[in-house]
Amino acid sequence: MIEIDRVRKTYDGRTVVDDLSLTVPDGAFCVFLGPSGCGKSTTLRMINRLVTTDSGTIRVDGEDIASLPEAALRRRIGYAIQSTGLFPHWRVEDNIATVPRLLGWPRGRIADRVTELLELFRLAPETYRRKYPHELSGGEQQRVGVARALAADPALLLMDEPFAAVDPITRDALQAELARIHKSTGKTIVFVTHDIDEALRLATDIAILNRGRVAQFATPQDLLENPASDFVRDFVGTQGIGLKLLSVRKVRERMRPGETAEGAPISADAPLRDALSLMTVRAAALLPVADESGRVVGTIALSDLVR
Amino acid sequence: MPRSVAPHPEERSQRARFEGRAAPLQFLTTPALWVAILFVALLVTMPDTGPIFHWAFPQVEPPVYQRGTFVALFLSHAGIVGVASLAATFTGIVAAIFVTRPAGRDFRSIIDALATIGQTFPPAAVLALAVPAIGFGPLPTVVALYLYGLLPIVQNAVAGIETVPPAVRDAAAGMGMSPLQILARVELPLAAPVILAGIRVAVTIGIGTATIGSTVGALTLGTPIFDGIGGNKIPLVLQGAALVALFAIVTDLMFARLEDRLRPSSAR
Numbered sequence: 223m224i225e226i227d228r229v230r231k232t233y234d235g236r237t238v239v240d241d242l243s244l245t246v247p248d249g250a251f252c253v254f255l256g257p258s259g260c261g262k263s264t265t266l267r268m269i270n271r272l273v274t275t276d277s278g279t280i281r282v283d284g285e286d287i288a289s290l291p292e293a294a295l296r297r298r299i300g301y302a303i304q305s306t307g308l309f310p311h312w313r314v315e316d317n318i319a320t321v322p323r324l325l326g327w328p329r330g331r332i333a334d335r336v337t338e339l340l341e342l343f344r345l346a347p348e349t350y351r352r353k354y355p356h357e358l359s360g361g362e363q364q365r366v367g368v369a370r371a372l373a374a375d376p377a378l379l380l381m382d383e384p385f386a387a388v389d390p391i392t393r394d395a396l397q398a399e400l401a402r403i404h405k406s407t408g409k410t411i412v413f414v415t416h417d418i419d420e421a422l423r424l425a426t427d428i429a430i431l432n433r434g435r436v437a438q439f440a441t442p443q444d445l446l447e448n449p450a451s452d453f454v455r456d457f458v459g460t461q462g463i464g465l466k467l468l469s470v471r472k473v474r475e476r477m478r479p480g481e482t483a484e485g486a487p488i489s490a491d492a493p494l495r496d497a498l499s500l501m502t503v504r505a506a507a508l509l510p511v512a513d514e515s516g517r518v519v520g521t522i523a524l525s526d527l528v529r
Numbered sequence: 530m531p532r533s534v535a536p537h538p539e540e541r542s543q544r545a546r547f548e549g550r551a552a553p554l555q556f557l558t559t560p561a562l563w564v565a566i567l568f569v570a571l572l573v574t575m576p577d578t579g580p581i582f583h584w585a586f587p588q589v590e591p592p593v594y595q596r597g598t599f600v601a602l603f604l605s606h607a608g609i610v611g612v613a614s615l616a617a618t619f620t621g622i623v624a625a626i627f628v629t630r631p632a633g634r635d636f637r638s639i640i641d642a643l644a645t646i647g648q649t650f651p652p653a654a655v656l657a658l659a660v661p662a663i664g665f666g667p668l669p670t671v672v673a674l675y676l677y678g679l680l681p682i683v684q685n686a687v688a689g690i691e692t693v694p695p696a697v698r699d700a701a702a703g704m705g706m707s708p709l710q711i712l713a714r715v716e717l718p719l720a721a722p723v724i725l726a727g728i729r730v731a732v733t734i735g736i737g738t739a740t741i742g743s744t745v746g747a748l749t750l751g752t753p754i755f756d757g758i759g760g761n762k763i764p765l766v767l768q769g770a771a772l773v774a775l776f777a778i779v780t781d782l783m784f785a786r787l788e789d790r791l792r793p794s795s796a797r
Contacts, residue, residue, distance in 0.1 A: 272703055296705035307700025311718050321704050370704075
């Protein structure tokens with residue numbers, strides 16, 4: 223759990239973070255969302271003390287971060303950034319091994335961990351571990367960057383616009399992978415972006431920041447359905463709001479249990495947007511819905527989407 | 530997506546070069562080696578060229594520098610340049626590290642100015658000023674070369690450290706490297722090729738400039754040149770000049786090889 227308590231940061235008389243308070247629960251995928259200059263990146267960087275607070279406290283798992291040695295704090299928090307910051311003179315395996323080496327892990331354990339992480343990101347270890355960053359594509363570099371952040375198995379991961387510099391198709395794949403990894407590892411992730419669709423797709427909680435303050439802290443669905451202010455409404459965007467709502471609502475919420483229908487089923491955990499897309503492609507107004515095991519547990523109809 | 534495991538041939542040779550696993554006889558094709566052989570051969574056999582120079586310049590006697598061996602001149606010359614360059618490299622890198630730290634940022638312009646003065650001050654003038662202070666011998670030359678070499682080394686070291694991408698530095702700090710670890714593991718290795726280029730300039734220029742040290746009692750390959758100028762003996766000038774030029778070229782080529790070795794690892 224991260225408790226940010228009334229923190230403030232001023233640069234040359236300009237207040238960037240203004241009395242900001244926020245609590246990120248364990249296991250959350252918390253997205254800081256806002257226009258540039260809203261203080262989202264600064265707030266993120268305060269959590270691992272790359273930026274010092276002028277006042278206020280930040281506690282990670284109950285411990286005031288100011289009371290911990292800087293290096294020790296950072297080594298137990300994963301950190302991934304835009305344009306990766308991979309060390310160009312180190313091979314992929316050395317890059318991933320950065321924090322484990324700083325922590326003095328034995329060689330064998332580091333090598334095993336590198337293999338494990340490359341496999342987690344679907345990069346064939348024997349092909350990739352000896353490569354240099356410049357031999358990788360942008361998406362591969364970003365995967366290695368995230369793998370490096372996860373190397374020492376931190377409970378908390380900070381990500382500063384990690385996918386902002388990759389093309390849309392790669393970004394889509396990386397988002398899917400990150401969602402999968404969040405689900406399977408249960409790590410707490412704090413993720414900065416200015417992309418509302420990225421936030422809606424990944425977040426369990428979204429903090430919309432404006433002028434160094436929290437404009438609204440809510441679940442994606444709540445944010446769309448009950449924007450707290452005109453700023454939030456404008457930022458979320460009124461255009462295509464219906465599609466955004468479909469993308470945060472799950473099939474499970476609207477399905478008709480017990481019924482069956484023809485065709486390949488859609489997952490109950492898929493967003494309604496996927497159901498609409500599938501219906502459009504199949505020219506069918508009714509889809510079967512399956513649970514995690516693939517068993518058909520109900521149906522969803524076109525009219526259910528707009529109920 | 531299946532990927533071919535075999536590296537691209539070009540990549541493979543680059544990798545082999547970086548890891549020092551070049552093909553066994555590949556070194557035979559490098560110009561550095563052949564120029565070095567030519568240089569050493571000339572250094573050793575110069576005294577035996579008397580008849581040739583006598584034939585070309587019959588009025589000059591003796592036709593070859595005889596007050597010492599060329600090998601001894603070379604060793605003294607190399608020693609002077611080596612000591613001055615090592616000192617300049619050490620100070621230059623320390624200064625560059627200092628002005629690229631947050632605490633030293635304000636001194637950047639001062640260090641730049643000092644290094645520029647060192648470079649613009651002619652080495653001959655440094656000698657003229659240094660001799661009364663520290664006497665004749667190799668030392669004034671070492672001082673002059675040291676001052677002369679500082680500028681390219683400081684400038685390149687600062688440039689090299691500053692080319693480290695901010696994202697790389699940010700990532701290093703964010704993962705919990707100490708400032709010293711960032712310097713030693715990230716900044717200096719990434720700056721190394723650029724720093725080396727600066728040292729290369731300083732050393733190569735230093736080899737040529739060291740010759741004027743012979744006017745204030747330093748033994749260098751410039752000694753026969755100045756003897757030749759003083760006694761109107763062209764062959765001595767030619768002998769000294771040829772050896773100095775070859776010495777500089779060999780050194781430059783060796784630095785080029787060294788830079789090549791450093792670069793593939795930190796390309797981009």
